[in-house]
Amino acid sequence: MHWHTLFLVLLWAFSGVESHDLTETEVLEYKFPKSMQDALPYSLSGYDGEGAPIWVMKFGSWDMKTYVSGGEESYEKMDIYFDQMLSRFRKSAQDSEAKKFTIIVDLEDFGFWQSSHVPTIRFILSKLSRVEDTVGKCTKKAWLLYSNFFFRSALAIWKPFLPNLSKFIEVYGSYKETWEPQIRQSLPADQFPKRYGGSKD
Template identity: 25%
Template sequence: MDVEFLREDYEPPDVIKRYFPGGLVGHDKEGCPLWIVPFGRMDIKGLFHSVKKSEFIKHFVHLLEKSEVDMKDQSEKLGKVIEMHSVIFDMENFTMKQLAWKPAVDMITQLVAICEDNYPERLKKIYVINASKIFPLAYALVKPVLSEETAKKVHVYVKETWKSAVMEDIDPIELPSHWGGTKVDQDGDPRCSIIIGTGGFVPCSYYTAPSRRLSAAENLKKVVIEKKSLFPVELKIEEAGSVIRWEFQTECYDIGFGVFFRPNQEESTPGGSQDQDEELISVQRVNCQLVPEDGVVSCEKPGTCWDTSYPEGLYITISLLVTHFGTIYP
């Protein structure tokens, strides 16, 4: 994702800057970065209707990289290794409709995977505050994708108990006054909105038609796929380290989507046997009738030299399997 660019020059879309909740607010008593995320005020459906999923993920990685930079600065400043951060998730105003939408759960699952796969052991502690009676239902949707170690770091507090627990680890001067501390921003805002995005409902004026969330609408190919049929898109990859990107949407129904690797040219025939194929992305249900699907995969294997192991070139099969009759735009 070109993280050096995300660290230095990334500029998120205006709707993300205005309505993506959260920010790096200070540090705990040991000097580790502290984030506050007013998750209960997040309009994830509104954000998805306004930007591509990849832009949402890019901003999330940008925030993780910002934390990495802060850890390095803190290590130099304090003369000790700082390599973890903590997050306060404020669930005030949270309703189940924020998660009772399949694309939202899928996105949270993907963000958790990004953290655990690419930023391992960075999480120190998660404080879930202002948890209502419905929070256990929401957490039950997310907990299965958390590793055992990550789940142990999640601490849930109701309204009456969280302040004393948070103050054990964080000085009041590091917390905005809205969250029990003494900090205000230069305008006297108790939420410190200049550094902590407050979220809120995304105005419909930011919404874009699904086709507008695709990068190259003029080059789309339209196909009709019969129920329970397979539509393979095969690409020959000449060079190790190549990157494949995809974008597609359907008109009415969800589909199954997967990416497979096939080493031999002779085996790479449309609709041919996939017994020897390697699964790069497992076939999964994609709700691209609600939100256009886009993603990326790097065509390389750690420890394997593809251009000598597979001199005839590499083939990637992107498979779209529909369970209903519908129209797809790959």
């Protein structure tokens, strides 16, 4: 077993990280400073042909390490921010005709500085059940792009904890020719960014 794999398994076993105690309504109404939104970017890009919302999450550039290691208050804000994002995904699906949503997750720049940071990895592991419970049954497709070897290895460990969501996940590296045609075939070009094969600025 690769040491990264063993490391992740052990972290999962001991990832008893306490979460906030806010209700979902309180989470959705929580206000975050612009600096935090800029450091942890995601946005609603458009809608597919069936009316399903298309979200773009630039997870690779998320500066989770700063917030996770910034003390108790900083960690709690990171925790609430993540849960607010998941709740927004689900609500957008519930409010749509399709009752599901699609997401493009950009993993570029998710490098060693975060993937080797134990508190950050523990945070990610602690959120897996929340991800599955919140969006596992309302995800239409999750395109994970620009993934590296570490992320793909980690995902292989995480998938058993995401039984519903994992059915809709497609993981690709940085070679656009392997995934761009598929996304173009699945989504209206004017509803998602040029970076992923669309025509939207």
